[in-house]
Amino acid sequence: MQLFSKIYTCKLLHLQGKPTKVRFSNEGKLSMAQHQQNKVRLQLRMSSVSLLCVSMLAVLALLSIFMGPLLDLDQFPHPSLVHRRSLTLKKQPEHLQTSLSNTSNVPTQADIWKSKFSEFYYGCSDSSTRFAPAVPEKDANGYLMIAASGGLNQQRTGITDAVVVARILNATLVIPELDHHSFWKDRSDFADIFDVGWFISSLLSDVTIVKEVPEKVMQEIERPYTMRVPRKSSQHFYHNRVLPMLLSRRVVKLTKFDYRLANKLDADLQKLRCRVNYHALQFTKPIQEMGQILVNRMRNKSRRFLAIHLRFEPDMLAFSGCYYGGGEKERRELGVIRKRWKTLPEANPERERRHGKCPLTPEEVGLMLRALGFGNDSYIYVASGEVYGGEETLKPLKALFPNFYTKDTLSNSRELEPFSAYSSRMAALDYIVCDQSDVFVTNNNGNMARILAGRRRFFGHKRTIRPYAKKLNSLFLNRHNMSWDTFAKKVQACQKGFMGEPNEARPGRGGFHEFPSACICEKPDAGEKIKEIIKQSKSKKKQAQESAGETVELHSENGANGSNDTDPLMDDSEDGTPRQQQLNHDMNSEEVTSTEIEDPEIEELLSD
Known part of the structure; x- marks a missing residue:
């Protein structure tokens, strides 16, 4: 800046060209010779200044050519990239700004888009030879009806378990009813969302399914016997409590x-769960x-893309009890929504944050992905409802990933018209795109996140973050207290x-819908091949560290893509807790939170 100031001063003097004041003699006159001499001196002085300015400009031009620009604008990110907890997007002080210019240099020791171990596993849901054929309708113990609750993905878990329960009871299953009175206010029936014919035929050898209870039977019983079973009921419970009612009432x-239905079941029943969820x-x-169509349009833009389930709607934030720095306005708005659930305790934002119950902001999701190694040229599809704070909240994420798309931006209103009035059908469109994405990113552990995580594991362990x-x-x-490289690591x-x-x-750890371990098999000789990959990775890492003059530590290569060269679950976390123990505790504790609450409206909220 001093250099530019001198140049500016020189040019200013040259442009002004003010004559120096002259002093007159006592006689009031200056000789013509003296005046001419002063004029020559002034011209020489101005010529010297001009020459100096030109010389400086020439030096700057040469520096620019051979050394690049003096100021690298990439070192100063857009204000929207500044860290914030507030949703109001107020301009932050300069010391909070973080440079993302070196994001492309984040070490990625393997393909971040795909696990190098996924090729050694495959989905396996065929039944064993011990699994008897389905009981015909005329020989069944009765008809089982179920009323699924919540949104699309919560209903999906209910439908899947209903087939298994019908198998346990040797009952004929009636096509499930969907909830029309939940928070989602969707009047869709089963046939509006799922292919009924395929559902019945694909499970023909497992369970007999009919569209409705025969009219003759309904005339004899007047109405079905209605009951509500506890959460995660065992096979034993259904045999002892539900079967007697089914035998006596015929329709339950x-x-x-x-x-x-319990998380842990016999292997054949677990595989039946997979056949229902992933095939039927x-x-x-x-x-x-x-x-x-939406998937193809994303593929036309890029050969690979990420799908992000933001789950940053006002109802989710209100339910979480978290605070995002929006001041009294945020507290008032989310507080009104939170009062909808009378069984929720008083909000404690700090406790929820410590326990990891607060969804990340869209900006934080973007920063996490950039830190993991995804560049700003990556294409993302965002599955989300109404984001709290609207477009202002999304601005930082769009700045981090300019190639930002949703089903609304990929299509027009005419194309979406048959689906737009039905939340479950719109959710189904997001489900399809997220399922077929190269990388799926969740922002909470609700039903859509769990269902898709399990499905993506079953179909080739596609990357799910x-x-x-x-x-x-x-x-x-x-x-803001660390460099970008430190933050990324x-x-x-x-x-x-x-x-x-x-x-x-x-x-056996975590929910079966998220971790369908009974339905995932290892290919022959996979163990030896995996060991060889791990050995090669360790060798490459050791060589890289030695060449860089670093201390060599032979722990698992996990890096930006989380590849488990040995077993990262056995590593210790930063606080010293064994990694396996810590993750299992977190998975199980979150499952209890999201699946054992009996408040109907909370159940509906957690659905997607």
């Missing part, structure tokens, strides 16, 4: 049927076709075990 209807439940042709909010929240709060360390790797969870 189970209400609010979601998560009403297919969307109707109009939904499938529109969903595929779940933010480890318990660790990331404190990291985001202190982001800490994010990568936090995300070990949450990157959708094949061995992130042990059998």
Whole structure:
């Protein structure tokens, strides 16, 4: 700046060209010779100044050519990239600004878009030879009706478990009823969302399914016997409590049927769950076709893309009890919504944040992905409802990832008209795009996140990233106290075990819909090949560290993509807790929170 100031001063003097004041002699006159001499001196002085300015400009031009610009504008990010907890997008002080110019240099020791171990596993849901054929309708113990509750994905879990319960009871299953009175206010029936014919025929050898109870039977019983079973009921419970009622009443209807079957079942019943969820439940042709159109349009823009389920709607934030820095306005608005659930305790934002219950802001999701190694040229599809704070809240994420698309921007109102009035059908479109994305990113552990995580594991362990909010929240709060490289490395360390790797969870840990371990098999000789990959990775890492003059530490290569070269779940976390123990505790504690609450409206909210 001093250099530019001198140049500016020189030019100013030259332009002004003010004559120097002359002093007159006592006689009041100056000789013509003296005047001419002063004039020559002034011209020489001005010529010297001009020459100096020209010389300086020439030097600057040469520096610019050979050394590049003196100021690298990439070192000063757009104000919207500044860390903030507030949703109001107020301009932050300069010391909070973080440079993202070196994001492309974040170490990615393997393909961040795909696990290098995924090729060694495959989905396996065929029944064993011990699994008997379905009982014909005339020989069944009765008719089982179920009323699924909540939104699309909560209903999906209920439908899946209903088929298994019908198998346990040797009952004929009636096509499930969908909830028309929930928070989502969707009047769609089963046939409006799922292919009924395919559902019945694909499960023909497992369970007999009919569209309705025969009229003759209904005339004899007048109405079905209605009951509601506890959460996560065992096979033993259904045999002892439900079967006697089915045998005596002939038709039993189970209400609010979601998560009403135990997580742990016999292997053949678990595989039946997978056949229902991953094969039998297919969307109707109009939904499938529109969903595929959206996928194809994303593929036309880029050969690979990320899908992000933001889940940053006002109702979700109100339910979480978290605070995002929006002042009294935010507290008032979310407080009004929170009063809808009378069973919720008083909000405690700090406690919820410590426990990892607060969804990340859209900006934080974007920063996490950039820290993991995804460049700003990556294409993202965002599945979300009404984002709290609207476009202002999304601005930082769009600045981090300019190639930002939704189903609304990929299509027009005419194309979406058949679906737009129905929340479940719109959710189905997002489901299809998220399922077929190269990388799926969740922002909470609700039903859509769980269902899709399990499905993506079953179909080839496609990359699924779940933010480890318990660790990331404190990291985001202190982001301005560290360099970008340090921040990126800490994010990568936090995300070990949450990157959708094949061995992130042990059998029996976590919810079955998220970790369908009974339905995932290892290919022959996979063990030896995996060991060889790990050995090669360690060798490359050792060589890289030695060449860089670093201390060599032979721990697992996990880096930006979370690859488990040995087993990251056995590593210790930053606070010394064994990684496996810590992750299992977090998975199980979150499952209890989201699946054992009996408040109907809370159940509906957590659905998607």
